[in-house]
Amino acid sequence: MFELIKKEKKARLGVYKCSSGVVHTPVFMNVGTQAAIKGGLSAKDLELVGCQIELSNTYHLHLRPGDQIIKKLGGLHKFMGYNGPILTDSGGFQIFSLARLRKIKEEGVYFNSHIDGRAVFMGPEESMSIQSNLGSDIAMAFDECIKIPSDYSYVKKSCDRTARWLQRCVEEHNRLKETNPTNPEQVLFGINQGAIYHDLRIEHIKRITEFNLAGYAIGGLAVGEAAEDMYETIEAVEEYMPANKPRYLMGVGTPVNIIEAVYRGVDFFDCVMPARNGRHGSLFTWAGIMNIKNERYKDDERPISDECNCPVCKSYSRAYIRHLFAANEILGLRFAVMHNLFFYNSLMEGIRAAVKNEEFEGFRRKYIEILDRRI
RNA sequence: GGGAGGGUACCCAAGUGGCUAAAGGGGGCAGACUGUAAAUCUGCUGGUUGACGCCUACGGUGGUUCGAAUCCACUCCCUCCCA
Numbered sequence A: 001m002f003e004l005i006k007k008e009k010k011a012r013l014g015v016y017k018c019s020s021g022v023v024h025t026p027v028f029m030n031v032g033t034q035a036a037i038k039g040g041l042s043a044k045d046l047e048l049v050g051c052q053i054e055l056s057n058t059y060h061l062h063l064r065p066g067d068q069i070i071k072k073l074g075g076l077h078k079f080m081g082y083n084g085p086i087l088t089d090s091g092g093f094q095i096f097s098l099a100r101l102r103k104i105k106e107e108g109v110y111f112n113s114h115i116d117g118r119a120v121f122m123g124p125e126e127s128m129s130i131q132s133n134l135g136s137d138i139a140m141a142f143d144e145c146i147k148i149p150s151d152y153s154y155v156k157k158s159c160d161r162t163a164r165w166l167q168r169c170v171e172e173h174n175r176l177k178e179t180n181p182t183n184p185e186q187v188l189f190g191i192n193q194g195a196i197y198h199d200l201r202i203e204h205i206k207r208i209t210e211f212n213l214a215g216y217a218i219g220g221l222a223v224g225e226a227a228e229d230m231y232e233t234i235e236a237v238e239e240y241m242p243a244n245k246p247r248y249l250m251g252v253g254t255p256v257n258i259i260e261a262v263y264r265g266v267d268f269f270d271c272v273m274p275a276r277n278g279r280h281g282s283l284f285t286w287a288g289i290m291n292i293k294n295e296r297y298k299d300d301e302r303p304i305s306d307e308c309n310c311p312v313c314k315s316y317s318r319a320y321i322r323h324l325f326a327a328n329e330i331l332g333l334r335f336a337v338m339h340n341l342f343f344y345n346s347l348m349e350g351i352r353a354a355v356k357n358e359e360f361e362g363f364r365r366k367y368i369e370i371l372d373r374r375i
Numbered sequence B: 001g002g003g004a005g006g007g008u009a010c011c012c013a014a015g016u017g018g019c020u021a022a023a024g025g026g027g028g029c030a031g032a033c034u035g036u037a038a039a040u041c042u043g044c045u046g047g048u049u050g051a052c053g054c055c056u057a058c059g060g061u062g063g064u065u066c067g068a069a070u071c072c073a074c075u076c077c078c079u080c081c082c083a
Helices: A043-048 A058-063 A067-072 A076-080 A092-097 A124-134 A152-178 A198-209 A227-238 A255-263 A273-279 A311-315 A318-326 A330-356 A360-367
Strands: A002-008 A011-018 A021-025 A027-031 A054-057 A086-089 A102-104 A109-112 A119-122 A138-140 A187-192 A215-218 A247-249 A268-270 A282-285 A288-291
Touching (some): A011 A330, A058 A067, A086 A124, A198 A227, A227 A255, A318 A330
Parallel strands (some): A027 A268, A086 A138, A138 A187
Antiparallel strands (some): A102 A109, A109 A119, A282 A288
């Protein structure tokens, strides 16, 4: 259930309530694809970094360990020791990311497992069934994440199919709710597609909002298009998204992307970036992005950021973290990811406070100049 | 004292007349990363230059040759075996 608390222009402050807890929006969902945060973080660590809601993946957990096993063990929350809200992505992104390993048909997608090559079929019903077994709080519709650039004619054809898939997702989701769900409170979010063709985006969002789902996502962005194209696409779609439902911009993004999307009316985000880039040595701060592997930090006794209250910045120096990277110690990755997730969660906290105090306009102006800068 | 094998760039190591400023690793230095096939991938790593080029370089010195890391002589070091 979503409650809109306040608006500053299009930026929204809200509260999303689900069976596993309350989420204050705008929110960044911390990504734990395989029921773990890459870089060696556990559910307990998610609390330390201020995580409100976690995201896991249908395709990956279906392949390993298998959703039947997770259901048998009491669901994903219990399995990974996390009792906060969980959103599961549907497998639709893997149609994009594992493009060389799949064939799309009307009935669904024939994957060859990236692990061992075996045939794995996933359609709307399978995705819903797996997510039902996982027992996440929010299930995502099975969609095709379309690469950009793609021909108009292909995008149109794909959007029509994703809309037909949504019909099947809704029916299966309702059916499973009645039978033997791991989490009877699970809700379904729909996903808008259309690449950067505004007319297709609008046609598609109109079509999927007819299902009156618990929330709506904008998918298929940040897949190669210019940032400006992404912002314009959000603006085009946003007008047609229900005001009383959460809006989720999937897979985005940089701190500046997030600010710009909040500015255009988005509530939910998720991105691999703080975890992946952290593992690769890029650390996000209020002053910009630093590469902790750089030589200039070899004897720097300061924390990553003086303005940061994360567990890493409270105890360790840049020199120490750089050393951990150089020495190939996994502790370095863990610290980097912890810091970055803490930063992203703090960024969202800052955004919420700004909207609450009607200072978001100034917050945006200040930070879009700073946060993507390399320092 | 006798015999054998070696000395190549920061390190290890390939190369036995021109296609070699020198393979491949490691190390070092940078960059990329957006619903995670990523503790990954890419580039650079003798000097100078925007580039062409020029200079310096395969233990040292001196030769042979149009041309040498590569062939010859002497020499200095290292490892192993025998006495």
